[in-house]
Amino acid sequence: MTPKRKRLWMLVGSLAVLGAAVALVLTALNDNLVFFYSPSQVAEKTIPQERRFRLGGLVEMGSVKKNGQEIRFTVTDTHKTIAVVYSGLLPDLFREGQGVIAEGSLGPDGVFVAREVLAKHDENYMPPEVAKAIKEAGQWKERK
Numbered sequence: 684m685t686p687k688r689k690r691l692w693m694l695v696g697s698l699a700v701l702g703a704a705v706a707l708v709l710t711a712l713n714d715n716l717v718f719f720y721s722p723s724q725v726a727e728k729t730i731p732q733e734r735r736f737r738l739g740g741l742v743e744m745g746s747v748k749k750n751g752q753e754i755r756f757t758v759t760d761t762h763k764t765i766a767v768v769y770s771g772l773l774p775d776l777f778r779e780g781q782g783v784i785a786e787g788s789l790g791p792d793g794v795f796v797a798r799e800v801l802a803k804h805d806e807n808y809m810p811p812e813v814a815k816a817i818k819e820a821g822q823w824k825e826r827k
Contacts, residue, residue: 717786722763725789732789738765738797739784747779758783758795769797776802 719737720728730736738758746757754773757764767785777783777800785797 719784721760722758722765723760725765725795726763730789732791735786735788735798737784737786738767738795739782742777742779742781742783744779758785765795766793767795767797769800771800773800774802778802 717735717737719739720730722738722740725738740758740760743757743759743764746755748755752770754769756767756769756779758767759765767787768790769785769787781802784801785795786799786801787795787797790796
């Protein structure tokens with residue numbers, strides 16, 4: 684085999700290994716990628732039940748119901764609402780009328796099953812899409 688042919692096979696082998704490494708990295712990234720949606724976006728899109736995503740908005744007033752460790756509440760962006768069920772301890776800042784981000788997936792009945800709940804004490808930490816929807820609905824609370 685000539686040196687030229689050896690270099691060609693070395694280049695082809697290196698490209699194959701590089702391609703396999705890129706494919707593995709992209710697969711791992713896709714598995715860990717979590718998208719953020721508002722209730723209106725969830726209503727507009729068809730999201731597979733097993734797909735994990737983050738749901739953000741405001742906890743609707745009068746919607747929090749506790750039954751032992753299970754907590755049910757509704758998240759709204761003032762246009763659409765989604766029921767959420769969560770088992771576990773809620774953050775100290777969680778309350779009705781405050782911003783919340785829940786990570787989980789949609790159940791077969793359309794209820795969002797949260798694995799983690801993050802309470803936000805200020806609209807400054809809210810994603811721009813949710814903040815815009817709240818401002819348009821006239822529910823935005825200005826900081827003093």
